[in-house]
Amino acid sequence: MPITQAHRACHLCEAICGLEFEFTDGALTRIRGDALDPFSKGHICPKGNAILDLESDPDRLTQPLRRINGQFVAIGWDEALDYAASELAQIQQRHGANAIGTYLGNPSVHHFGTLVYAAQLLRSIKSQNVFSASSVDQWPHQQVCTLMYGHQFLLPIPDVDHCDYFLMLGANPAASMGSLMTAPGVVGRLKALTARGKLLVVDPRRTETAALASEHLSIRPNGDAWLLIALLNAMRRQAEPRLTRYAGHLLDFEQALEELAPFDIQDAQAHSGVPVETIERIAAELLAAKRPLVYGRIGVSIQAYGSLCQWLIQLLNIYLGALDAPGGVLPTRAALPITGKGTAPGAFARWHSRVRGLPEFAGELPVAALAEEILTPGDGQIRALITICGNPVLSTPNGAMLEAALPGLEFRLAFDIYINETSRFADLILPPASVLKHTHYDSVFNAFAVRNVTRINAPLLEKGANDWLDFEILSALTERYCKRVGKPFQALPDPQTLIAQGLKRGPFGLDYDAVAAQSHGIDLGPLEPSLLGRLQTASGKIECAPALLVGDLKRLAQSALPREGELRLIGRRDIRSNNSWMHNAPRLIKGKPRHQLLMHPSDLATRGLADGARVCVSTPTGTIETDVLASDALRPGVACLPHGFGHQRAEVGLRRARNVVGASYNDLSSGADLDALGNAALNGILIEVSAAPIRAGAG
Ligand SMILES: Nc1nc2c(c(=O)[nH]1)N[C@H]1C(S)=C(S)[C@@H](COP(=O)(O)OP(=O)(O)OC[C@H]3O[C@@H](n4cnc5c(=O)[nH]c(N)nc54)[C@H](O)[C@@H]3O)O[C@H]1N2
Ligand SMILES: Nc1nc2c(c(=O)[nH]1)N[C@H]1C(S)=C(S)[C@@H](COP(=O)(O)OP(=O)(O)OC[C@H]3O[C@@H](n4cnc5c(=O)[nH]c(N)nc54)[C@H](O)[C@@H]3O)O[C@H]1N2
Ligand code: SF4
Ligand SMILES: [Mo]
Numbered sequence: 001m002p003i004t005q006a007h008r009a010c011h012l013c014e015a016i017c018g019l020e021f022e023f024t025d026g027a028l029t030r031i032r033g034d035a036l037d038p039f040s041k042g043h044i045c046p047k048g049n050a051i052l053d054l055e056s057d058p059d060r061l062t063q064p065l066r067r068i069n070g071q072f073v074a075i076g077w078d079e080a081l082d083y084a085a086s087e088l089a090q091i092q093q094r095h096g097a098n099a100i101g102t103y104l105g106n107p108s109v110h111h112f113g114t115l116v117y118a119a120q121l122l123r124s125i126k127s128q129n130v131f132s133a134s135s136v137d138q139w140p141h142q143q144v145c146t147l148m149y150g151h152q153f154l155l156p157i158p159d160v161d162h163c164d165y166f167l168m169l170g171a172n173p174a175a176s177m178g179s180l181m182t183a184p185g186v187v188g189r190l191k192a193l194t195a196r197g198k199l200l201v202v203d204p205r206r207t208e209t210a211a212l213a214s215e216h217l218s219i220r221p222n223g224d225a226w227l228l229i230a231l232l233n234a235m236r237r238q239a240e241p242r243l244t245r246y247a248g249h250l251l252d253f254e255q256a257l258e259e260l261a262p263f264d265i266q267d268a269q270a271h272s273g274v275p276v277e278t279i280e281r282i283a284a285e286l287l288a289a290k291r292p293l294v295y296g297r298i299g300v301s302i303q304a305y306g307s308l309c310q311w312l313i314q315l316l317n318i319y320l321g322a323l324d325a326p327g328g329v330l331p332t333r334a335a336l337p338i339t340g341k342g343t344a345p346g347a348f349a350r351w352h353s354r355v356r357g358l359p360e361f362a363g364e365l366p367v368a369a370l371a372e373e374i375l376t377p378g379d380g381q382i383r384a385l386i387t388i389c390g391n392p393v394l395s396t397p398n399g400a401m402l403e404a405a406l407p408g409l410e411f412r413l414a415f416d417i418y419i420n421e422t423s424r425f426a427d428l429i430l431p432p433a434s435v436l437k438h439t440h441y442d443s444v445f446n447a448f449a450v451r452n453v454t455r456i457n458a459p460l461l462e463k464g465a466n467d468w469l470d471f472e473i474l475s476a477l478t479e480r481y482c483k484r485v486g487k488p489f490q491a492l493p494d495p496q497t498l499i500a501q502g503l504k505r506g507p508f509g510l511d512y513d514a515v516a517a518q519s520h521g522i523d524l525g526p527l528e529p530s531l532l533g534r535l536q537t538a539s540g541k542i543e544c545a546p547a548l549l550v551g552d553l554k555r556l557a558q559s560a561l562p563r564e565g566e567l568r569l570i571g572r573r574d575i576r577s578n579n580s581w582m583h584n585a586p587r588l589i590k591g592k593p594r595h596q597l598l599m600h601p602s603d604l605a606t607r608g609l610a611d612g613a614r615v616c617v618s619t620p621t622g623t624i625e626t627d628v629l630a631s632d633a634l635r636p637g638v639a640c641l642p643h644g645f646g647h648q649r650a651e652v653g654l655r656r657a658r659n660v661v662g663a664s665y666n667d668l669s670s671g672a673d674l675d676a677l678g679n680a681a682l683n684g685i686l687i688e689v690s691a692a693p694i695r696a697g698a699g
Pocket of ligand 2: 106207
């Protein structure tokens with residue numbers, strides 16, 4: 001049996017680990033970490049191994065499916081593409097350009113072909129109704145960077161390997177493997193940090209990351225903005241800001257601090273649950289550290305004060321002199337640039353959503369507005385929905401309302417490898433061939449890495465006669481659509497050419513073949529200061545007091561104090577999950593159920609609930625049933641539920657996932673709960689928990 005090996009970066013999460021794929025007689029038989037990847041050094045997690053399951057999954061689609069009389073029927077590619085183009089063209093002819101809505105999901109950013117060619121499709125369709133998972137995720141990061149640094153992707157990345165004090169809010173890299181901090185083997189990196197310095201985790205739950213941290217601070221959900229302001233005010237009392245590095249590059253820093261001055265530290269204690277003395281001590285520790293940094297992720301992004309938190313984090317890093325300093329937070333120098341000339345810096349409010357008037361950002365509207373844009377009649381109503389690598393029924397707020405809206409559409413097109421909870425409503429599903437069949441370059445997450453790295457990998461598997469790669473489908477669809485509506489179409493060069501052009505143009509002037517020849521990837525060195533020379537603001541400076549963010553301080557100041565007995569819901573990720581779409585992989589779902597509502601024993605006691613009880617969780621949006629698990633890792637008044645479950649609603653599609661117990665978190669969240677700039681506030685929502693009614697036959 002000939003055994004061969006090939007290498008490729010993992011496309012499943014932001015850690016982009018190098019993986020070694022072993023083939024026996026041409027069939028994929030084993031996956032290991034690629035020990036020769038200079039960045040990931042052999043790291044792999046259970047999901048990396050589950051690529052074996054994805055590749056052999058009998059539920060994976062291999063051919064276009066068209067709904068005919070309520071049943072999915074396999075059809076040929078030519079017919080499928082013509083059908084899609086014709087429907088899209090007709091709907092726009094009947095109802096106007098904005099009648100087509102598009103939702104782009106998380107995996108679309110991992111595949112160069114999908115990312116670039118979907119953008120071309122959207123430019124041709126020219127609808128203002130574009131949505132993505134970004135507005136249930138990292139919008140606050142992008143928006144704050146646009147406002148302060150002039151580009152949505154000038155994201156300061158934690159220099160995790162060189163800092164000596166890491167203040168981490170609302171992130172759990174021990175489960176998520178790191179986010180907006182591409183750091184394969186992040187747990188090892190964090191352990192090295194705790195050996196040389198301090199990792200302080202701020203989270204309402206004592207998470208897996210908190211457990212390995214030097215210290216864990218249990219905070220009230222949504223209390224972070226108060227804590228961050230109190231830290232800035234405390235630092236101001238203790239020491240001067242360290243601004244030498246930014247001389248001549250800072251605008252309105254003093255003004256920003258002045259805006260925060262009226263916030264009282266006693267109020268910060270009341271709102272955050274963090275004692276005044278602790279706040280003062282942490283401010284002192286940050287100031288005493290040689291290379292401190294502050295970073296916050298999902299827990300401080302998908303919450304009521306997401307953009308405010310991300311702004312305050314930038315201000316703290318500036319105060320500490322950590323912004324753009326080695327060992328602090330610095331933008332990666334991507335070999336294939338996603339900032340600078342020819343890239344979209346991010347723009348605000350060029351249009352607004354029709355129903356609620358929510359402002360656009362970077363060409364997208366908040367996905368919290370999607371369902372109402374489908375359901376509300378009138379000019380500009382969405383009549384057709386394209387989903388690209390997404391599952392908004394499970395992933396976006398009030399998923400049940402979106403689910404109820406889908407049947408009313410005139411046409412639904414899904415670009416997906418599965419019949420999921422969203423694509424099960426589709427009129428047509430277009431499944432791209434296995435990602436192992438296309439050239440792989442992760443243009444996004446190489447650009448957010450904690451070192452400057454780059455890696456091109458050739459296809460591992462040969463493309464079959466009936467296989468269509470992601471970019472081939474999207475390009476053919478765009479061409480046929482343009483033809484029908486009489487718009488000009490210019491085919492983009494193939495992905496390899498585009499990658500080659502990008503690498504050549506980039507800061508390292510790399511040659512495609514030279515990069516591809518080193519299939520384990522190339523390390524281009526540690527993060528180095530570059531932000532000040534890359535600022536793209538109108539003033540050419542770091543704009544520290546953007547009116548949109550300063551304006552939100554009023555809302556924070558007026559926020560109500562936590563009420564006695566209230567219960568707030570937050571999310572969690574498990575190392576064996578990947579949002580909503582990997583619950584069909586046997587390797588990941590084996591073992592005990594992982595979907596329970598975690599509650600503090602004292603909160604169970606006050607509600608007369610026993611550990612393990614079946615409960616109803618309710619919000620004004622909806623009610624779900626689940627099992628409860630007592631956990632003293634949570635602070636009292638907080639409950640915790642993972643998202644991405646709820647596969648029972650699909651009668652077709654993911655046969656194994658259907659047996660994975662767990663209801664959908666987003667049947668509880670509301671599209672009305674947003675931060676100041678439109679990101680969904682999915683964490684920190686008020687819930688009621690009571691014993692579930694006993695049903696005959698249940699058990
Ligand atoms: N309550 C709550 N909700 C959340 C979150 C939370 O923390 N709490 N997190 C949010 C975040 S951060 C995110 S990113 C979103 C994710 O939200 P989504 O992106 O909407 O959901 P995913 O579960 O990632 O769905 C990905 C889809 O892409 C498909 N897919 C996978 N690989 C490929 C491929 O190669 N090609 C194609 N065409 N399709 C593919 C899968 O089958 C699946 O249907 O969820 C958000 N929702
Ligand atoms: N295994 C696995 N890995 C993943 C994913 C997955 O689904 N599964 N999803 C990927 C995606 S798309 C993303 S965006 C990243 C996200 O990466 P992370 O941001 O690291 O994700 P989480 O594990 O959800 O961590 C968020 C933390 O915020 C805490 N939190 C909730 N509310 C608050 C609050 O008000 N304040 C504070 N301070 N903390 C709060 C939660 O308790 C939780 O521990 O993970 C990626 N990696
Ligand atoms: S950590 Fe992320 S990139 Fe690495 S193997 Fe796991 S899923 Fe893949
Ligand atoms: Mo995400």
